[in-house]
Amino acid sequence: MVNYVIFIGAGNLATNMAKALKKTNYRIIQVFSRTRESASTLAKMVDADYVTELAEVRKDASIYIVSLKDSVLTDKVAEIVNGKPDALILHTAGSISISVFEGYAAHYGVFYPMQTFSKMKEIDFKSVPCYIEASSAKDLIKVKQLAEALSDHVEECSSEQRKYLHLAAVFVCNFTNHLYDVADCFLHEHQLSFNGLLPLIDETARKVHEIKPGEAQTGPAIRFDENVIHMQSALLHGHPVWQDIYNLLSKSIHENNKKLPNP
């Protein structure tokens, strides 16, 4: 049996997921995005139609994958679900409860792939940890089938747990990337290249595969090397927010360390 799928949203996550789904026996028949450019680009990639108005979304698909900005999903849920009583409606958001669909849809669930997606870089979806949840045991089977067609790492997870996973993802991905960005910006200001940092960035990531991050901590803050801390903070005087980041993270590293038993 072929499952017909419609993507509501054509952002980074939807693009990567749709491209991966195209390689399975699911068939994507339509893509919706309010941005014509995004809708048409993704639709073309996966050989589907596209629409830019929610009212024009076909009602005869068996699965709808809703991947919109969280506030938009919350606002538009009634309109999205409307007229699709037998379909399975899924969202992909880390921080939205499954209950967002309650009272609107009969069959619904969550498919949260915990990864960072860009349109310009293709991800091997098989290795993406995917956290799923559904409105009933029967619907869960369907969500699981979809998830296992895409990924080798599928786990059930409650909405409550998913909130913490998403928060953790924000720390290790979004915030980490921002630290890379800050470093890139001030190296650039001093005519130095970011590329020299790549072996260090890689090793920092690799290390926590073997050692707990709490034990892997190095640098002036954990040694409480005050001279270095003051001097480095002063280097950032032209960038008050970056200086605040420097001071706060140094303080937090030092305080975490004090809480540990002495070695």
Add this chain to the structure above:
Amino acid sequence: MVNYVIFIGAGNLATNMAKALKKTNYRIIQVFSRTRESASTLAKMVDADYVTELAEVRKDASIYIVSLKDSVLTDKVAEIVNGKPDALILHTAGSISISVFEGYAAHYGVFYPMQTFSKMKEIDFKSVPCYIEASSAKDLIKVKQLAEALSDHVEECSSEQRKYLHLAAVFVCNFTNHLYDVADCFLHEHQLSFNGLLPLIDETARKVHEIKPGEAQTGPAIRFDENVIHMQSALLHGHPVWQDIYNLLSKSIHENNKKLPNP
């Protein structure tokens, strides 16, 4: 000609560097550390003697590699250099100027390997970017020989530039690792495993090999998804410092984004 080397300090960096140096034609004859355990452990690894008093350090080596906490190096420089007029004295610190040796030593320099080192995890030193500097052109040749015996990525760099490289290293390594640690701690509080984050951590690091970090930014803060930002910040109410980190980094991501030209 065999070069006889003495390590002043037996911490993470010294341990990794000494182990790598042992595989070259340099010969390590002694290790100093005030901590007997550290001194003897490293000395044993590299078949050298060890001492725990600076006054007992042999004076007949050709190269001394000083790898101490920055404040200790600054305080002890006279004692370290004393009685070794022909030797080459190097330090390995990112943030200390080469001038720390001025007026004390005749031949000196800096060898700064930009990597994160743990005693429990061996690093392939060949891939570590090493930044060098010396008191004279003649001494630079010696520092370069040593550096090139250890690493395939050796670059000259002034003390001023090295300060910014070290600051960048603190951001992308020490601070990043601390974000991993915070995530590990609160996942643990909620009976969730850190290991599920590893594919995301790896991809976040891998991504900036291909895309500039400023373009790789994803997540609620760059989308300015206020509902999610407030909800996630509230999840951290029991940990004021982590909540401050969340709020400050979210604000900084959002502000950086506003400065960019519209896409």
